[in-house]
Amino acid sequence: MNAINALLQLAFLLSGCAALIYQSIWTHYLGLTLGHAAYAQSLVLMMFMGGMALGAWVVSRITTRLHRPVMAYASVETLIGLLGLAFHGVFLAVTQWSEATVLPAIGSAGGAALWQWLSAALLITPQTVLLGATFPLMAAGVLRLPGSAQGRTLGGLYFINGLGAALGALLATFVLLPRWGMPGALTAAGWLNLAVAALSCAAARGMHGPESGTGPQPTPSAAAPGRLLHALLAATFLSSAASFAYELGWVRMLNQALGSSLHSFELMLSAFILGLALGGLWVRQVGDRIADLVRYAGIVQVLMALCAMLSVAVLGSAYHWVPWLMTALARSAAGYVLYNVATASIAMVIMVPAAFFAGMTLPLFTAALLRRGAGERAVGQIYAANTLGAILGVLVAAHGLMPLMGVSLMLLLAGALDLAIGLALLRVLSPGRWTPAVAAAGLLGAGTLGTLLQWGLPDRLLQSAGVFRYATDQLDQRELLFYRDGATASISVVRQHGKLVIATNGKPDAALSPLVQRPGPDESTMMMLAALPLAAHPRPEDVALIGWGSGLSTHAVLGSDKPKRVDTIEIEPAMWEGARMLAPNNSRAYQDPRSKVHFEDAREFFARGQRQYDVIISEPSNPWVSGVASLFTHEFYRRVRASLKPGGMLVQWVHSYEMSDPLLAQMIAALLQSFPDSEVYAANSADLVILAPTAELPPLSGEPWRQPLLAAELRRVGMGSPGDLAMRRLGSSALLRTYVRLNEAAAHSDFFPTVSLQAPQERFANANAALMQRLATSGPPVLQVLDCRPRPGREQGRLAVRADQMIEARQQALWALDRWAGRVIPAARGSDVNRQVDALLTHRRASTPLDADSLMLYLANLANNLLPHGPEAEQHALWDQAGWRREHPDLPTKVHDQLALYDATVQRDWPAAEAAASRLLARPAAELPPALREQALVLGMLAGKAQGQAAAVRDWEARWGTAVPAGPFGATRRFLKAWEDGGERACAAASP
Structure with missing residues (x-):
């Protein structure tokens, strides 16, 4: 029998693992229809528990009539596995039918939301009901084995299943999703269930005779089983509700300390489940030696209440631990692994003590009923009540108590509930009177609650500080x-x-400066999000915005009289309420009657298809935040395009900070599938704005500047004319296609959530997807030559916003040219570029010039800063060989070749530029600094592309590339190769 028992334990371990894989992956699936991860998580949790409660209740009514419960268990696991293998196909069929037929036919938002929740629930109900049947069936089978002891058996099953569940949560997120995506993860879980069924069948065949022996015999008791049953069912129901309120509260507060990423959530969930499992292990070890199980359960409830209430104070300390942790760890892949280990450790410190006692309650209550003569049916009844309580806890905590009283008070209220349950068990059932111990427990709990209310609540200012981001x-x-x-x-x-900063779970979403102060970079982004479509669309009458944020984007759109209706979709009403504090910057968003706010998820809103728009502006939170990355998938962009009128356009914000180029390229690849003619703009050094039309874009008009209030707001952020907007244009769809090709990026998909999985690590490592901005701000004029990026005049590009790398580089180039021409500039405007100019001026006027190599390096560095920005005539004065000959007639030929290369590039004399680059590269390697050789190589490639040479990049690499190792321009060379490999045509080649 020991071998059979071990086989069943292994099967139940794997069953728990598969169950949490389902729960984790279902959250992703249902998030695609319900939207925000918080709603999907709560629904999956409620349906998961509700279905299991129903399954457990059904089995509780028939378990005593089953002769072979282990074989029944194997049959159930088989059905679960088959449904798991079929889930992806069923989900696609249901959602496509829903979006194409049902949702458009439903008139109201409430009706559509009801249908979304109902259909999502029905998708997972069959499997959850079957999952609920597994515990009572397995318990019945193991209890009938000869020598089974109630406490040891029930505690052991609860532990082994919980341990498997904790492993399953980690396996789903850290192994299965990254490798095989959501369909593959469900397939793995399905095959795991089938393996469990095979193991169970083997164990059942190994049992001698029918499994339905008589089972453990109840012992007589003075307490009536009926009264005890009702009391313990109520206790487990309420205790489970409190436990899941703990889980939701802990997760919310830990998100503020550790970040709201998918990885953090799964680590917290695993810590909670591990605590429950350890409680089951304790009952397995000591359960059969406990004389009065009800009294013991009452003590456990009191201890759980104390640990839960004290966790609020411990959570407050976590906001001090995380900054130290962020400072101590290297911002690398290895550092992120350690960060996850630390995240799990902090979660365990906070969660495991209370969860440990919570994990003891179900096996204790069940064993108490079995010992008092309730029979096998009690297993299913207690399990059903426990899971129903979990539903109540999730529903009331997430949608009632948390918004009403806040997370900290909700946790204390849940602890008070557990304290009351424990005192009731000690006072009413065993021993039935106020003993000194019971009174002491009550006073201790009340004292702890009062102390925490007075002195132990976390500092809300610290909760909002984003300690996981700023490490302070x-x-x-x-x-x-x-x-x-x-x-x-x-x-x-x-x-x-x-500044006023509005934040979500401690992560800043927007920062606004008072109108009398210099604006910040967020303001330039939000103003550009509004100005671009107003300048690009001839009749932007119906406008939708995804995400309220600060409200400034909505405010800016309403600065024009062209929009007739502006719908803003925001998932969290508290965001809309909090942004009122940012007035008057966003006043039109609240006061203009054209402004309508919809508190729902954007995916659900557009899936209903009730209205089509001329412009949709998407400005959600950062993609590393759990649930947000689903707004950057090709499936979502397909849905957005269907919500646009003919000639409509999407305006998409995305950040380049805390993001790598390959990951950003996946999101751009997804967008290009539905919007192939997109253009990309740089709002500032860290924010990109993609203008994605459904038809050919007309030239940008001056419409936003014909609106007096809006024009003044645009000037404030440095966009005083259409030219200022145009100079922030990085490139066309050719640039975006090449960027995707360079990074070998597949389109980001709903079912392969690579952004959710990879972005948290890149946030931690402070990655930077800066390639497109670098191509525009320094080095050879790649984007001007290839993609018609305009070379603006002096009147454009006023530096009005801090951290605007593109405008800063432009200003530095102009100031350097001023210095060269002898125009006086303020001393405060000194820079490395100006110092280079000063060195060159000194050199030209010196009787003893610099050596040729040093001079060439100065010239090369200055060219990197001036070629993409400076006006042609002013640069010609700097690079003109005749002027240099007059000052220094003895300059080496190689210096004149270098000057000729720059001058020909500025004047777009491509044959001359190609010839000068060839002359430089033909010189022995020792005669040129390596950086100059690579610069000449890239400029030669550009000259060839500008003349229409289809294979210019490959030819130049074949001729000179092996002798020029990749250096500062390595990424530029790879970009040029990707451009050529895609068959993209250079803009200059088509220009007169």
């Missing part, structure tokens, strides 16, 4: 103006260094 818990110069725990996130508004 210093609150100097921070003033909390607004804080609210919403159903999906905690929103705060803080005044810091004169």
